[in-house]
Amino acid sequence: MPRPALYSSSRPARRPAQESAASGGAPQAPAGGHDAPAPVAPANPAVATTSLSKRHVRVLWTLIALLAALLVYSLWLHQRPGPRRITQDDIDAAVLRTLETTTPPSAAARAANAIAPSVVRVVGYGRSKNGKQEVERGVGTGVVIVDKGIILTNLHVVAGSDRITVTFHDGLETTASITGAQPENDLAVLQAHKVPDDLEAAPLRSTQDLRAGDHVVAVGFPFGIGPSASAGVVSGLKREFTSPEGQRQLSNLIQFDAAANPGNSGGPLITLDGEVVGIVTAILNPTPARTFIGIGFAVPIENAASAVGMPPF
Structure with a gap:
């Protein structure tokens, strides 16, 4: 027998929830035998909320750990011992240690070092007896008193x-x-024909307050060796000297006992401040040896300066 025709309902299908409510039971399958798509269940709000909260907790703990680390670092910086302040006692102790472990130069050494840039070696040359060869006639010392090369x-x-x-x-x-x-x-x-760019003139000092017993230093080229320095004292003032050959009569000389020998002639006699008070000119030795036995003579710097035309002190 022929099957009855099936017509689709023109009424809108009721929602499963409405059908379930109307029928009082589980929702029925739609007529006609065709399977309807299964409704998608909404996500569980409770589960979503729980997952989000866990992420927030992890971020929160990370921030707490970072802040704690920063706090510990800050406390460590404040508690670090800073550099100790240097006190006067520390300075005094350092100076004392330096004095105990370092030997400072003597006063004579400082004086010789101060005058050294102004001391020159002087050599006079002449012809030999046959006139064919140049030979040394004299070796001595000089001192620069004007930085243009005046010696x-x-x-x-x-x-x-x-x-x-x-x-x-x-x-x-x-x-x-x-x-x-x-x-x-x-x-x-003397006038030097060339001079160093940094030539220094020696400081000069009046002999008016010079006394016997004052310390002095003779600087020069004894026997051409030098510059050499020897220390001693002023032995006397206003002395006279006659050369062994009787060719020179000198007066108003400074007597001193700092070692001087041939070659020291013309060199400076200086105080411990490095100031020139005389020009070494002679030594007294009653023997033909012409070596130092303890008595030397210097021309006061006042006389020496007048030779250059310099005004008196």
């Missing part, structure tokens, strides 16, 4: 020389000319 020395060092050379502290060697002389004080004034 004081002894006249007997350069007298009769055909050529004069001076060697400065930095090693520069140059020729020089005699520009003045004071025979009564055995003094000569």
Whole structure:
């Protein structure tokens, strides 16, 4: 027998919830035998809320741990011991240790070091007897008193020389000319033809307050060796000296006992402040040895300065 025709209902299908409520039971399958798509259950709100809370808790604990670490670091910085403040006692202790472990230079060494840049080696040259060879006629010392290269020395060092050379502290060697002389004080004034760029003039000091027993230093080139320094004291003032040959009569001299020998002639006699008070000119030795036995003489710097035309002190 023929099957009855099936017609789709023109009424909108009721929602499962409504059907369930109407029927009082579980929702029925739709007529016609076709399976309807299963309704998708909404996500469980409680589960979503729980998952979100766990993430928040982890972030919160991370922030707490970071803040705790920062707090510990800050406390550590504040509790670190800073550099100790240096006190006067610390300075005194350091100075004392330095004095105990370091030997300072002597006063004579400081004086010699101060005058050294102004001391020069002076050599006078002449011809040999046959006139064919240049030879040294005299070796002595000089001291720069004007930084343009004006030098004081002894006249007997350069007298009769055909050529004069001076060697400065930095090693520069140059020729020089005699520009003045004071025979009564055995003094000569030289002008160097070249000078170092940093040439220093020696400081001069009046002898008015010089007394016997004052410490002095003689600086020069004894026997051409130097510059050399020897220390002693002023032995007397206003002394007179006659050369062994009787050719020179000098007066108003400073007597001193700092070692001086041939070659020291023309060199400075200085105080412990490094100031020139005289120009070494002679030594007394009654024997032909011409070596130092304890008595030397220097021309006061007032006389020496007048040879250059410098005003008195």
